[in-house]
Amino acid sequence: MQKEDASPDEIRALFEAHWEGRERIKGSGYKQVERWLHLMDGRTDNQGQVLTSEHTIDAHRQIEQWRTEGRSLEGNWQVCGPTLDDITTRDNIRGVGRMNALAFHPVNPSIIFAGAPAGGLWRSYDGGANWETNTDDFPTLGVSAIAFAPADPAIIYIGTGDRDASDSPGMGVMKSLDSGLTWEFANIGISEYVVGDLAVHPANTDQVVAATSNGIFKTTDGGGTWYQVSNNTQNYKDIAVHPTNPDIIYCTGQGRFWRSEDAGEDWDYINDGIVPSTRMVIAVTPAAPENVYVLSAGTYEYRAFYKSEDSGLNFVEMSDSPNILGWSASGDSDGGQAWYDLALEADPLVVDRVYAGGIRMKRSDDAGATWMDVQDSYLHVDQHALVANPHTDEVWLANDGGIYRYEDNIQWQDMSHGIVTGEIYKIGQSPFDGNHAMNGYQDNGTYLFNGVQWSRGSGGDGFECIYDPNDPDWFFSRSQYG
Template identity: 30%
Template sequence: MKKIIYLLMVLFCAQLSAQQFNQDAPWMKELYLEKGAHYQPTFEEVQQYFNAYWADKDHTVKANGFKPFKRWEYYWQNFLNQEGKLPSSQQMWTAWENKNVFTQSFNNNTTMADMSNWQPVGPVTHTNTGSWSSGQGRVNVIEVDPNDADTWYIGAPAGGIWKTTDAGTTWAPLSDELPQIGVSGIAVDPANSSIIYIATGDDDANDTFSVGVMKSIDGGMTWNQTGLNPANSPTSMNDIYIHPTDSNILWVSTNQGIFKSIDAGVNWTQTLGGNMRDMKLKPGDPNTIYAASNNTFYKSTNGGDSFTPSTTGLPAGSGRLVVDVTPANPNYVYVLAVNGGFNYQGVYRSSDSGDSFTAQNTSGPMGSCTQGWYDLALGVSSTNAEEIYLGCLNVWQSINGGTSWTEINSWSNPSGPRYTHADIHMIRSFGGRIFVGSDGGVYSSNDAGATFQDHTAGIQIGQFYKVAVAPNNANKMVGGLQDNGGYA
């Protein structure tokens, strides 16, 4: 990977702005409850509400959400303006564009042209040292080319989008010519695999804010803005889909609702308001679309032009809902719910395309994981409608439609055949293969979860906090990564 970096703009291009922490975190909910839904807090105010929330709680408990905030706080404390806030995504994007103009002018002067040639130094791979932190970096989203089962894409919270054409053996970056962006949603056109859309930003921790939906027509070699761009984009996005038979129709789920385009992304219309955390299309019927906010399930039967709440059988007072569907039974809709304290609330199933739900289990999996606002995943096998996976700290499996569950791996056992790094952000099934995106990378299982293979080698998405170089040998370096230990 070759990354163009200019020292003059390091402060502006390091990452696109994250004015505030994930708005679904409990202390952020309290802040907005008191200050108003559209209030723009200062960095110090966010710290105050965080400290008040944790004043009477044990932050040493694993998987409680304390660490994600402290990491965010550590990084962004150095980027405050005179008002104690961070600049908007539009300000950051404009600064990046101005930098490009300056650089072009600078390089046109042959006596001052930038001759630097930056090269990656890793980490490109990781070795299992017996540590629970074995991994390389967080993966938010995984997508498989609908026309080529060996071509996969992954999106990282601050490491952009990466592509493999050999089923995860080798990887190539696709966003080097962009500022450092996050990617939380990827859609590949089933009619033309060269057309790709990405929903930008980090939906889980706001390590980066969204700069809109971007589009490539050359397989990811170059990218262009769409009608949702830095000037008008919601600050967070997640799922994005292309109509399976009409490539002009798109849907994207954001923290400002569901947006639909009927002209391949040129223009977008908001068809549902609110903070949407998940969206799925009914297999075989793109007119039926499911969406979920933190506490309400919605259904559309007119291609996403309008949505109606569908709450029969679902619990009240949820803190977050996650949805999945399966072509193995298109009428099934599964919902994973956590309560207001982000503890496990239950798994629910609809057999009538989301009109009503039945509780499958309300007292089982997830253990002590209480950071469902940060990492929470649900995936149903694409070949077996009774085979379900959920993730928070670890991965759990059910083979009877969610009635009973088995924890199939543990973050503290990296030598196990089913190991996936802790903190599960995404579980998806493509062609019967189960994919997991976690704080440590991307993993897949071809044997119904009996084993998982780590495909992270070659993906350089580690989030470094600090790097030191030996004073007497420039080839000796050491650095610390978020969630993934230290490298030398």
């Protein structure tokens, strides 16, 4: 799906051949591929190829041109939701939409930024209690990476595109010089790529390393130009920087671990004690700066957890079971969705305490040797990003339902108030009352709207929504299972 020149028809043929004669079980990844193929309908050119970012940018420029000519494009639209507010609460709905990324202002604890795969960039000025966005006019609404420049936090870089499911096209990096009020592209050399992660040098605001869908890239002029520093064009998704030595950077791509000692100019493939897989994620901690933790997975299931105590030169396998990425709390289920949901964070205070996200959330207090399930009924499934808040040391999470924080590292709290990122498949409107509607959402089921408040109708993925044309008491919805 993330191969640059693959057409949806080619992917569908391979997908159907792979699944022929197999049972389509929960957590197998089948749903996510079907979702992507559905998304690509109407997004291809006459040759069946997915439209490039240049097509999107050209269309965006045309819209801006029409606006300057005074053409009315906006209509009389207002946001209805669903979102968490004073009327619609967690008692009414259980998820506002998928989120991909989180970043905390390095100085001001009140400022937090979050990125959605198809809903733009969101920001909070009150520690995550409320959220707002000013990026609806971005030519791509996928945000998978956010990085404040530590030396000047008014400078922010974001990586565009959807790292985990290709819901939005990648257009390289965008940059703000005014704390996120305005944005410009800073993407020469990477304008066609999804950017899955970013690392800004702590002392140099112009020096940035990017993990992209086509290799590792670096800029030394603040994004004016980017040059490739990896010796291949694999799909890289995760970066971590040594907590006390910014010249040492770690990166993973297509299930392999890479290490740089010169601020990202040159990279060494590390395989001492660590076995290649399909996908890996990395975590480091200021509590033990030389430690590096790596969670390794196949396309679906858990493979192994590794620990290094010498800044990523050598690794020791800590465990290869149970399957912490599956549906089961105990880890006794098969499969998982590691290609789609995989996240890792190390506790900033407690050495060897790590948090791992797959379908469920897990925690280990012994560097991955043993695991406990910390997924409660309150927390949405399918985890995409884990970040430790540098001001409170609490772990925050971006998943298919929104933004959560691990309050006092004991219980999960939904922090999605005001976020509107639900991805709608179908809408139904009552023929008896135009203020009543029913929507089917990716990842978040079917919600009903009575003109004032939202409520949950059914779970799973919501699809077709229909009101009975003759009886106002009857309405129908479908999930991904029919």
